[in-house]
Amino acid sequence: MKQTQSQQRPKRYGMAIDLDKCTGCGSCMVACFAENNVSFKQDETNKLLSITWLRVYKITNGKPFPDTEVCYVPRPCQHCAGQHEGHSPCVSVCPATATDYSLYTGIVSQIYTRCFGCRYCMAACPYHARYFNWWDPIWPEGMERSLSPNVSPRMRGVVEKCSFCFHRYQLARDKAYLEGKRPIREEEYQTACTQACPSGAIVFGDLNDPAHEVYRIVQPDPDNHYKARNPRAFRLLERLGTNPKVYYLSSREWVRRAGDNYLENEAPGTIGAPRGAH
Amino acid sequence: MDSALIPEGVKRCSLWKFLLALALVGAVMLWGVYAMLLCWIKGLNQTNMNDYYGFALWIWADLAVIALGGGAFFTGLLKYVFGKDQLKYIINYAVLIGFICYSSAQLILGIDVGQPLRGWFIFWHANVHSMLTEVAFCLTCYFIVLTIEYIPLALDNRQIQKVPFFANLTHNMHSAMAVFAATGAFLSFFHQGSLGGVSGVLFGRPFSFREHILIWPYTFFLFTWSAAAFGPSFTLFVTWLTEKITRKKLVKDEVIHMVAKISGWMIFTYIIAKSIDTLYWMFATAPSQGLQWSFFYQNNPLYGKWILFTEIIICGFLPGLLLIFKATRENPTTRVAALVLGIVGVCLNRWVMVLQTLAAPVMPFDSWVMYIPSWQEVATTILPITYGIILIMISHRYLPIFPQERELNPIDTPDAPEAAELPEPAPAVVAEGQSA
Numbered sequence: 001m002k003q004t005q006s007q008q009r010p011k012r013y014g015m016a017i018d019l020d021k022c023t024g025c026g027s028c029m030v031a032c033f034a035e036n037n038v039s040f041k042q043d044e045t046n047k048l049l050s051i052t053w054l055r056v057y058k059i060t061n062g063k064p065f066p067d068t069e070v071c072y073v074p075r076p077c078q079h080c081a082g083q084h085e086g087h088s089p090c091v092s093v094c095p096a097t098a099t100d101y102s103l104y105t106g107i108v109s110q111i112y113t114r115c116f117g118c119r120y121c122m123a124a125c126p127y128h129a130r131y132f133n134w135w136d137p138i139w140p141e142g143m144e145r146s147l148s149p150n151v152s153p154r155m156r157g158v159v160e161k162c163s164f165c166f167h168r169y170q171l172a173r174d175k176a177y178l179e180g181k182r183p184i185r186e187e188e189y190q191t192a193c194t195q196a197c198p199s200g201a202i203v204f205g206d207l208n209d210p211a212h213e214v215y216r217i218v219q220p221d222p223d224n225h226y227k228a229r230n231p232r233a234f235r236l237l238e239r240l241g242t243n244p245k246v247y248y249l250s251s252r253e254w255v256r257r258a259g260d261n262y263l264e265n266e267a268p269g270t271i272g273a274p275r276g277a278h
Numbered sequence: 279m280d281s282a283l284i285p286e287g288v289k290r291c292s293l294w295k296f297l298l299a300l301a302l303v304g305a306v307m308l309w310g311v312y313a314m315l316l317c318w319i320k321g322l323n324q325t326n327m328n329d330y331y332g333f334a335l336w337i338w339a340d341l342a343v344i345a346l347g348g349g350a351f352f353t354g355l356l357k358y359v360f361g362k363d364q365l366k367y368i369i370n371y372a373v374l375i376g377f378i379c380y381s382s383a384q385l386i387l388g389i390d391v392g393q394p395l396r397g398w399f400i401f402w403h404a405n406v407h408s409m410l411t412e413v414a415f416c417l418t419c420y421f422i423v424l425t426i427e428y429i430p431l432a433l434d435n436r437q438i439q440k441v442p443f444f445a446n447l448t449h450n451m452h453s454a455m456a457v458f459a460a461t462g463a464f465l466s467f468f469h470q471g472s473l474g475g476v477s478g479v480l481f482g483r484p485f486s487f488r489e490h491i492l493i494w495p496y497t498f499f500l501f502t503w504s505a506a507a508f509g510p511s512f513t514l515f516v517t518w519l520t521e522k523i524t525r526k527k528l529v530k531d532e533v534i535h536m537v538a539k540i541s542g543w544m545i546f547t548y549i550i551a552k553s554i555d556t557l558y559w560m561f562a563t564a565p566s567q568g569l570q571w572s573f574f575y576q577n578n579p580l581y582g583k584w585i586l587f588t589e590i591i592i593c594g595f596l597p598g599l600l601l602i603f604k605a606t607r608e609n610p611t612t613r614v615a616a617l618v619l620g621i622v623g624v625c626l627n628r629w630v631m632v633l634q635t636l637a638a639p640v641m642p643f644d645s646w647v648m649y650i651p652s653w654q655e656v657a658t659t660i661l662p663i664t665y666g667i668i669l670i671m672i673s674h675r676y677l678p679i680f681p682q683e684r685e686l687n688p689i690d691t692p693d694a695p696e697a698a699e700l701p702e703p704a705p706a707v708v709a710e711g712q713s714a
Contacts, residue, residue, distance in 0.1 A: 119332030
């Protein structure tokens, strides 16, 4: 299988989320839960202990009524590449190589059976996209039968996170291999959240493939750490040098400004990576 | 009853008094063991950590005890490599304290990880780019070195020395100690540094991220420096505490003053470096990430500018200067005050580098999150302290940890072991007389 991959150009799977289209309905979160066997507790009121691979944040422009504007920001794992490919904040710090960066897909993986639960990756991730299993997963009676057989449930004491539905990539890859080692088509590998979004706010695909919609929307610049050429597009905390693969789109400047930290005199989108970032 | 085990020529309290004290500390220790078992059996849901606080009280305690245990490697370096021979009168205790600190750190890490049985993965699947991997390797190696350094001390017991094999082994190990001290100093440089690197490399966390020299962020060097500075202060403080509890003078003042002076200069130079690092972070690093430094000290109930002032001025420059000036260094009150301030300072530094790093929001629409440890976390953090007290009690009673003790506390009775059974003397006068 590796041979097939090495014969093809590396993929760079990524996502574009149009925040002007997102209604905050939460379908993406629900789809993610069901698709990835994400465990839950009877009481999920403490969000600091809830596992939500994809979490929808609600942000406002801070203005009083009637000028108040609201925006919903779905936040999956950003699958950061870092300033040189593979130097993600989390991958670079994991002491046991339990999280890894695929140069074939650009996806940051999590190896549950190798993770020993030190949580250094959680401390490293500025997006809070990583979750620890503080409890054993306990499913309501009978629900075990509805779990996805393609995703291993996680045990207590390990970290988990969004995998860009990597099992779907594996299935698509196997199918393409069996059908004459052809490339994976765009529609064959889509994440659950992308398909569940009723307003079509999420677009997923290969950021290296000009034929893919996500490429056409984002127009990534490979010479500038894949910064978007589309002026509507931005990435969360781009200045930290994390080089994420999840892009957000908005026509509202206050939303774009909310995607990163800026000094008072700075305008969004004009700032490069910070000094010293790796 | 146990007089045959007590070193010759020294006095110890009666066995029942010793056992009573042991039982009291042991009871607290059992509380910690209970909490530890809860964490192991029921999982880390017993703590108040959460997905924002993956690191919390335990990691702070880990970093703090390792910094405080730095007295072992630095005193060893000064004695065996730089030839400060006077330090031989305190090196045993420095090694014992270091051994306690490092074994405590290992214990805490054993409780802290979510899957303790997979702890060996850090060696087997090692990611050489991770600072934590460097910590694990150097910490383990240095703990082995400390164990090797502690073994001849343990073998120095009067009864064990009667066995020729152990007597020879002890002698030979003492002879080879310079090699281990040098190895320990080398390893300590890297593990103390890599502990600083743990937070310094987090480029996703603007509060702790620091720029680099080669692969090492500035915090790498600051952590090593601070451990070498404040570690000896902790050794002196525990020595002072031991003298107060045993009501005996155990180490001559000239040795204490020497260590205090070295510690003072190390603290002073460290805090200058720390100040430069902080200023650079304030006016270069943080703004380059779109943040004013004041952002990290507002809009939350705990972390204000006071913490920076306390760490650098009150618990940095002040103890450094108090230990540098002869008058304040040789005055027991100001010296001990300086030691305490220094210990608080280094612990505060470790706290902010771990806890404040995680408390501060990074995404603009996120918010500060505070944390209060659960009783299980507190109990398991007290656990290694009780273990340390017990090991010190046993070592002090049965081993000649302080070479000057006999000279400083002469016993009138010709039969020293018998004297050990006598009620507690009142050597405070003797002690004060000696220190004057």
